[in-house]
Structures are given as C-alpha cells and as structure tokens.
Amino acid sequence: MVSNCANPGCGKPLHYLREGRIYIFDASSGVGDPGEKRQRCLEHYWLCGSCAETLMLVQDAQGLVRVLPKPAAIRETDERLPAFGSMLAS
C-alpha cells in the first residue's frame, strides 16, 4: 500500500485518502507466458493534494509508472465541469 506521495521530489506522507489522488495501475501486464493463468497485480500510487494539481501519473508501454506534468486541458476539466450550456448557447 502507498505511504508517500508518488512525486519523488515531494514524498509527502499519506495521512488522508481524501486529499490528493489515488492511481491504480495493472502491474501484471507483459508478465508471464501467454495462455498461462496470469496473476493480476494492481499497484496503488498516490499524489498529494498539491502535486495532484499540477502532476499526473501514467503507465508507459514498459509498465513503468511515470510522473508527468498535467496538460492544461485536463487541469481545467478537473477544476470545473465543461460548460456545456454556454457552449451550446454560442
């Protein structure tokens, strides 16, 4: 289980799950032979509140979890829902 912020430059201890954002990645992808019963292995990561505002976690093709800056578009939809009403009106 996670105990610290996934941002290596932060490392804030996890106290409240309400704060920040939990990411769950399937760490079992690419492991084991095809046809063999694979064991699902889910990895949990946590970004603290301040890191989650500007950073996001992604899993690359190798299955490595990386901390990336959040694109502005995603940041915007996080903070407020898309204004469908005003889009339709214009």
Ligand SMILES: [Zn+2]
């Ligand atoms: Zn953090």
